Amino acid sequence: DATMVNTSTFKDIPAGYELVWEGDLQINDGWVWVEVRPVEETETQSVTVTYWDTVNNKQVGETFTIEVAADATNLNTSTLTNIPEGYELVWTGDLAIENGAVRVEIRPVTAPPVEKTFTVTFDSNGGSKVASQTVKEGEKVAKPANPTLSGYTFEGWFVDKALKTAYDFNTPVMSDITLYASWDRRSSGGGGGGGSSSTKKYIITVTCGEGGEITPDGGSDNEVEVRKGNDQTFRISANNGYRISDVLVDGKSVGNVDKYTFKDVDEDHEIEAIFTRRAADPSDSGTDRYLNTKDHVQYMTGYPDGSFGPGQNMTRAEAAQMFYALLLDQNVPHTVSFSDVPADAWYAEAVNTLASLGMINGYPDGTFRPDAPITRAEFCVIALAFAYEPEDFDCNFRDVSTSDWFYDYVAQATSYGWISGADRSFRPNEC
Structure with missing residues (x-):
């Protein structure tokens, strides 16, 4: 008694076709007319x-x-x-x-940094107990109250059991350490063999010029006391914008070293650090051999719609154009080109010229990526390419490692005072 048939019962629709209508179809004299059409292929x-x-x-x-x-x-x-x-x-x-x-x-994906802590243990060598301290990586251990030992005078904490190297409490803690107490037997006050057994001590006078520091500095008296036969190490560091010019030991130059150790001390000594200000003017670093540092020229422009886009990231092409506009001689034969820098691009001349001068580089695949935002590290390297000096500079940014390809450039720019980081970070890969 069925008068309709549903298309859901059809199992043999011809390949390459689809139903025009779906649902119930009328049965006429035992026949059903099923309309189909070719399936359109999507390219x-x-x-x-x-x-x-x-x-x-x-x-x-x-x-x-x-x-x-x-x-x-x-x-x-x-x-x-x-x-x-x-x-x-x-x-x-x-x-x-x-x-x-x-x-x-x-x-x-950068995992959140794990805070490291280290344990500083105090070995009193027979004196009263001193509690150990847990110190965060890079921080300084608090100098504890002096321990006591009957019949002895406490002399200080040392890093070795032989009591040859005194510990500097200004040193950042970077590992677990044990410090050892040094004691000096008090004088008995009697004659003959009952006299004092105190160890002979010598004085190292410390003088530090403007622009840096020596550690230890000898405190208010600028004097560091050293026991006979011990070693004493001094570390010299320059402030931003300065460099170590010379270090004098007993009036004689030992060069612009950042560390000096008096070995087996058996007399008084003197050490003096001299610092000089680094070149911060482009002319002092040789920049004006390449760039026009005297005239005011238009080296940055806005966009055709009249906007400047101060909140936008600068692209690699825009950075190249900016430095190119300052070149004293723009007539440079092109020896370098990039697959993604068309010859008729507005930035082609700037990119190819600076690349031919060795001031900028592309990527291993032969591209320059002109529209990619330029990172802080990349911009720093381009700027320093005009003023680079083959010297060792210190860089104290916590996110810049000596193994980074841009380390020397960031370090030199920091020494010039061109860049800084309030939280000791440079964020080299940010734009």
Whole structure:
């Protein structure tokens, strides 16, 4: 008695076709007319995707392909489901498809720093007990009250059991340490063999010029007392904007060293540190051989819509154009080019000229990435390329390591007073 048949019961729809209508169809004289139509094929294109670690400047994982619409010009990061473990996207949203490929920039996920602590133990060598202290990494241990020992005078804390090197309580703690008490037997006050057994001590007079410091500094008397036969080490450091010019020991130069040790002391000595101000003027560092540092020229402009974009990140191309505008001689043969810098681009002349001078560099894959925001480290390296001096400079930023490719440049810029970090961080990879 059925008068209708539902399309859900059809199991043999011809390949390459789809139903025009779905649902109940009328049965006429035992027949059902089922309308079908060819399935339209959607054209697609294959896009090659590469994950690139922008912090360590290397590819992560294997290149793979993904299918997108044939007319697609962008790939949205929401379609990426295989981001390497331990990484996060630098940019999210649409990424431009160029020559059938997309490079997805990623960076390692930074774990929160783990606060380290160390234990400083005090060995009283027979004296009254002194409690150990737990100290955070890089902080100084609090000097405890002097222990006591009947018949002896406490002389101080030493880093070795032989009691040869006194401990400097201004030293940042970077590991577990044990300090040892030194004692001097008091004089009996009698004659003959009952006299004092005190160890002979000598004085090292410390003089520190303006622009730095010597540790230990001898306190208000500028004198450091050393027991006969012991060693005494002094550390010399320059303030920002200064450098160690010379160190004099007993009136004789030992060079611009940052550490000096008196060995097996058996007489009084003197040590003096001399500091000089570093060059902070471009002319003093040789910058004016390349850049016009005398005339006021227009080296920065705004955008065609009349805005300047002060809150926007400066791109690598814009940075190159800025330094190029200051060159004394812009007529430089081009010996370097980049695959992503078209010859007719507004920044091409600036980028290729500075690259040919060795002032800027691209990436191992032959690109320059002109539209990428320039990082603080990259900008610092370009600026110092015009004023670099092959000397050793100290850098106290906690996020800049001596193994970093930009370390020498950041250290020199810090010494010049060009850059600073209120919280002792430079944030080299930020824009």
